[in-house]
Amino acid sequence: MTPPTPTTVLRAPGSLLLAAALALAALLFAAPPASAHASLADSTPGDGEVVAVAPDEITLTFTEQVSLADDGVRVLDPRGEPAEAGAVTDLGDRAHSVALGGDLADGTYTVAWQVVSADSHPISGAFTFSIGAPSATSVTPEAAAPRGDDGASGLLYDVARYAAYGGFVLLGGACLFALRCWPDAASRRAVQRVALTGWTTLATATFALLLLRTPYTGDGDLGDAFDLGGLRDVIETRTGTALVTRLLLLAAAGVFIAVLHGGYARLRAEPEPDEDDAARARDLTFGLALGGTILAIGIAATWAMSEHASTGRQTGLAIPLDIVHLLAVAAWLGGLVTLLVLLRTEPALPRSAVRRFSGVALAAVTALAVTGLYQSWRQVGWSWSALTETSYGRLLLVKVGLVATVLAVAWGSRRRTGRLGENVAEPAEPAEPVAVGGGEGDADAADPERARQLARQRAAMATARRDRARDADPHRAGLRRSVLAEVALAAVLLAVTTGLTGTTPARTAVAESARSGGTAAGDDATAQDPGDLSLPFDTGGVAGQGTARIELTPARTGENTMHIRLVDPEGAPTGAEEIGVALTLPSEDIGPLTFDPLHVDVGHWTATGVRLPRPGAWELALTIRTSDIDQITETVTVTID
Incomplete structure (x- = not known):
């Protein structure tokens, strides 16, 4: 069977790259605005409350x-x-307050x-x-609380975030290939x-993220990107520190x-290195491998320690596993x-390098x-409805489908790897220049125009020889096409991953829906957050009946905040002389x-400060x-994760 011609080989790549670009554009422009991990848990006064x-x-x-x-x-x-008087005060334990001015009218x-969530x-x-x-009021909630992530600044920030992931993948993958594979x-x-x-x-994307951070977390005015005061405030945050650290590591x-x-490339290029050169090459290889590993882990940590892995449950395990995840993506893609x-x-790329x-x-x-x-369980849980009824879950399903498709193409690439020839088309010796118009070589060299013609001719001949050698093995040409398909799919996969980092995790979305009376289901097919409890009571006295509504957030190990509201049978707030709470974990005698x-x-x-040491x-x-x-x-039972 005749091997495919270069024209046939190039047509498919163009279609694949175009499809990847269109898919990426659709993901970036059609995706919903980025949501965060945190949400407002309670306020005093409450939403819609009327105070005397x-x-x-x-x-x-929060x-x-x-x-x-x-x-x-x-x-x-x-x-x-x-109507406020003064700046915001941090009360600790996720609570913040602002004082009001005096003589407020009815x-x-x-x-x-x-605010900015802990996951950036x-x-x-x-x-x-x-x-x-x-x-009546002249204020609308939309005008009162503009979103900087919903507009041009949000789009630019997402593009820069995608570019940062892509740059890390290219940098890490290329260096690992040179040190480990060939x-x-x-x-x-x-x-x-x-x-x-x-x-x-x-480096460019990280610097852009640093500048765009102020408008992205503010009202969206791109002019704020060059506000030095805003930049100083950004650097003092966890995300700003991570971005600055990334720039230092990139240096x-x-x-x-x-x-x-x-130096390493020159040592490897020595045709017959002596013992000293060989020893230096081994030492340099070890040093580069060690230094590269440390740098790669450090750069990956700037994401892991400032995004989803750094908040929520089991952060001590989630952060290192997220670093491993990022490193694996770079090594593969x-x-x-x-x-x-x-x-x-490279016509003479050895089969051993591919293997x-x-x-x-x-x-x-x-x-x-x-x-x-692990990440899927941590952010979604075991609920199928959390996968299908939340934006995070649906994006995760798309990612799984893309990964499965890439793996199917990779399986084909792996089969072709075994069929490659080991010594295919070694580079031919350069051909003698073909004189244009006759004359001696010295005369050709003296004529600048003729010398340029000879150089172009020599380059064209070298390219033709390289292309013939490259396509001499049909299995190598097939491998090249399948790898190109993997790369195109990987570009879309990276866009979906970028979207996931900016989307509310399914667990949080389900909990928010439960608090607001929504219909999204949570873990164990229940719409109630484990930390939201309703407990009827009857003290036996006059007006001693009612319901205690208990909200424990985030209902996880560590510090929690508990709100207790007592309402009478008609649902109106009711008082009590004293309230006391005791928590016991019988299974561990705590x-x-x-x-x-x-x-x-x-x-x-x-x-506040309800510290629960064990799940x-x-x-x-x-x-x-x-x-x-x-x-x-x-008494009521509450499940702590």
């Missing part, structure tokens, strides 16, 4: 740690004028808040409360270009690249790109499967741990005393 007298301050409590600017909470009166007030994403919102009685690749210009492209893209990576493609450019430019990369890819895919399953909730408002108590089924004993003699203790 003006409160001294507004208190907001499900996780957040950071606020001094003007992160604004209170607007019915005419839209500011009417409806709007509270607009804008901005969130904002607004709610209303009324003093005396509700009234050391001679360090001296090949094509591989050098891949590594330098990755380094430049990652060291620049030295690494110079040594790899400089970046190595694929490096292999592709070598298959197109070594096949082994590296297999190990990387195994690591991706293990870490990916407790009782006692807490004295602080009375906040009529029928509302809160306890499991905790027994919560709530003691309610409505008079000197009327008291009861009710």
